[in-house]
Amino acid sequence: MELKLKPFQWVKYAVVHPIEGFEDMRWKKAGSLEISFLIIFMLFLAETAHERLYGFQFYSSYDKIFSIVPYIVKSFVFFGAWVVGNWSVCTLLDGEGTMKNICIYSSYALVPYIMQLFLCTALSHILIRDEYIFLLMIQITGTLWTALLLFSAIRSVHQYSPAKTIAAILLTVFAMFIMLFLMILLLSLIQQVCIFIFTIYTEISVRG
Amino acid sequence: MTELKNFLVKIIITIITVSVLFRISVITSYSAPYDVYNxxxxGEAVPSQAGYSPERSVSGYDLGAGAMDSPADIFYAYDDRFYIADTGNNRIIAVDSGFEKAVRIYDSFRMPDGTETYLKKPSGIYVSSETELMYIADTENSRVLISDTDGNFISAITKPDDVLYDEKRTFMPQRVIADKAGNIYIVLSNITTGAAMFDSSGKFSGFYGANRVQPTAEIIRNYFSSLFMSDDKRSRRVRNIPAGITSMDIDGDFIFTCTASASQKTDIVKKLNSAGINIFADMDIVIGDYAPVYDISQNKLLAPSITDIDIDEDGNINCLDSASGRIFQYDEDCNLLFIFGTNSDQTGGFRQSSSLESHSGRIYVTDSQKDTVTIFRETEFGEIVHKASALHNGGFYEEALEPWIEVLNRDGNYRRAYLGVAAAKLRAGxxxxxxxxxxxxxxxxxxxxxxxxxxxxxxxxxxxxxALLFLILAISLIIWKRIRKAGKSHGA
Incomplete structure (x- = not known):
């Protein structure tokens, strides 16, 4: 089969061909980093919309304060940790994927999940509580589809066997935890240092 | 330079005077020694309009009965009189409905044989409109004394000789009520299995309305660890027993109980039917403050302690939190209406509030350290809220709309009013x-x-x-597909 597709068509192709799509992409050396970044940005928008624009009949939020940080963490930070974690794990496990390819393939796999978030947010303004089952169905379908795609993406990008892919994914999640732990540790240490410097500054400025 | 200094001093003095004057004017128009909130x-505290304001506080001298000593209970009876259990003076004071003077003081009761019997630290009083009898929890005499309102002894209930009642337990009645059928319910100190119930002939018929144990993580953990303990050790550890009932009130066919406990969260307030089933059991209700109050003068957190409960004529539930000196008023569905009262020495504050009673828009609270009764009066705002909430709870949503809007005009923070308006508008379509x-x-x-x-x-x-939109969409989709197909075949 001849595959001459534009960059955006590749996204569609990968999403609707969960088993072979990423293999074909790898064979054709397709996939664009720009689109990948765009998808992650859409993930960020979708997470925020899902939290803030959801229909009121299903959900109510604490409107007194709003912080964008949790949504940044949910999208950019988690994805970044996934890519770095997967790259470091799979480099040790004879994976063939480069960091760039891991980033591209993983982000393409997230498309159903993002679409599910947007779709649920939009439908939540049309449906009532009795029809919540439809939202739930969409949510489950989107999430499972993304899980399947992610599995397929990791398998193709590193050319692993299915069992090894599962092991790699589990190890990646473990690596993500370690990274996040270290980041929090670093953050609190920096905070301590800042407080220390500020204390010295206060001391000197008051005495001087 | 000195001119400038003088000028500045003048300005500062003016500011201070103005602010002091302003403050005084605020206080005089307000007159309550606490900030009103809701x-x-x-679940966060916001300033609110007052539903009740302190009217006056009445001491025993004002009533012409001499000083009271640690009054523990107050009750408004069918004969339009208030009965106060003047615990420290071992007497019951009957006060007229205007709360101006003592009508009668009961310090002894005539026995059938002509001798007198005396009270010893009575801490609860109830007067039944059906039997027209007074029921007095005569605590240190270990009995409940029943007499008519002329002071003639009718009978007494003492420790029951029954297998259900543990012989080793004392019989110290704290509160007593009686229902329409003449059954008598007695709250006993150190009894955690509920109120002791006696039938109209004075025969013990079991316990009524025990509290449940709160299923906390600690209790579950204790249960599992107790599986691996020796009997000897198990017998020596703290047992999981719910706190006993502290006080109760009766409203029609329902008995309301409250429990003063620093650790317990469930069953603080219960609404029991005649079978002893708690109607509030599955409702997720919070009684008292959401977060414990920090007391500056004592430097500690005040755990809520609901010591008395009262149901008023409209079915509203008044709960007295003696730890913070606050009274929480709820409607019959346990929605918070008002919070008022505090711990302080001014009128409207308490040192040790002990019980409360309501009658025709006023709430009477006894203070067992100040030895006074503080009278709170419903404000105009309170009246409107009560009207609206009574209509709302009666199902007259649309009739309640007008008062709810009026409530919102006076206090835009009042959440209950928004609910009322929403329900009314929904009903109206x-x-x-x-x-x-x-x-x-x-x-x-x-x-x-x-x-x-x-x-x-x-x-x-x-x-x-x-339908038109749908049709257009479908047609345009078909056309678009045709065009694309044609374009593709043309390209190939």
Missing amino acids: YDKW EYRESMKYAKIADSSRIYNKAFEGWRLEFMKKNSGKL
């Missing part, structure tokens, strides 16, 4: 308006119903347009 939809108010009140349940109605209305009104 809870918003997120004004779905958009109802959605708006339900959103402000944070009630997604009402919003859901209003939205459902609005959606149906919208579909009915625009069914033609919607």
Whole structure:
């Protein structure tokens, strides 16, 4: 089969061909980093919309304060940790994927999940509580589809066997935890240092 | 330079004077020694309008009965009199309905054989309108004394000789009430299995309305660790026993109980039917403050301690938190209406509040250290809220709309009013308006119903347009596909 597709068509192709799509992409050396970044940005928008624009009949939020940080963490930070974690794990496990390819393939796999978030947010303004089952169905379908795609993406990008892919994914999640732990540790240490410097500054400025 | 200095001093003095004057004017128009607050939809305290304001505080001298000593209970009876259990003076004082003077003082009761019997630290009083008898929890005499309102001894209930009643336990009645059928319910100190129930002939018929044990993580952990313990060790450890009932009140066929416990969270307030089943059991209700109050003068957190409960004529539930000196008023469905009172020496504050009673828009609270009765009077705002909430709870949502709007005009923070307006608009079929108010009140349940109605209305009104839109979409989709196919085949 001849595959001459534009960059955006590749996204569609990968999403609707969960088993072979990423293999074909790898064979054709397709996939664009720009689109990948765009998808992650859409993930960020979708997470925020899902939290803030959801229909009121299903959900109510604490409107007194709003912080964008949790949504940044949910999208950019988690994805970044996934890519770095997967790259470091799979480099040790004879994976063939480069960091760039891991980033591209993983982000393409997230498309159903993002679409599910947007779709649920939009439908939540049309449906009532009795029809919540439809939202739930969409949510489950989107999430499972993304899980399947992610599995397929990791398998193709590193050319692993299915069992090894599962092991790699589990190890990646473990690596993500370690990274996040270290980041929090670093953050609190920096905070301590800042407080220390500020204390010295206060001391000197008051005495001087 | 000195001119400038003088000028500055003048300005500062003016500012101070003005602010002091302003402060005084604020205090005089306000007159309560506490800030009035209510809870918003997120359970955070916000300033609110007062539903009750302190009117006066009455001592024993004002009533012409001499000083009271640690009054523990107050009751408004069918004969239009208040009865106060003047614990420290071993007597019961009957006061007229205007709370101006003592009508009668009961310090002894005539026995049938002509001798007198005396009270010893009576801490509870109840007068039944059906039997027209006084029931006095005569604590240190270990009995409940029953007499008529002329002071003639009728009978007494003492420790029951029954297998259900543990012989080693003392019999110290704290509170007593009687229902229509003449059954007598007695709250006993150190009894945690509920109120002792006696039938009208004075025969013990078991316990009524015990509290449940709160299933906390600690209790579950203790249960599992106790499986691996020796019997000897098990017998020596703390047992999981719920706190006993502290006080109760009767309203029609229902008995309300409250429990003063620093650790217990469940069953603080119960509404029991005649079978002893708690109607509030599955409702997730919070009684008292959401977060414990920090007391500056004692430097500690005041754990809520609901020591007395009272149901007024409208069915509203008044709870007295003696730890913070606050009275929490709820409507019959346990929605918070008002919070008032505090711990202080001014009128409207308490040192040790012990019980409360309500009568025709006023709430009477006894203080066992100040030895006074403080009278709170319903404000205009309180009157409107009570009217609205009574209509609302009676199902007259649309009739309640006007008072709810009036409430909102006076206090835009009053969440309950938004709920009321939303419900009324929903009933009236004004779905958009109802959605708006339900959103402000944070009630997604009402919003859901209003939205459902609005959606149906919208579909009915625009069914033609919607069908047309659908048709156009379908046709354009088919055309677009044709064009694409044609373009592809043309390209190939």
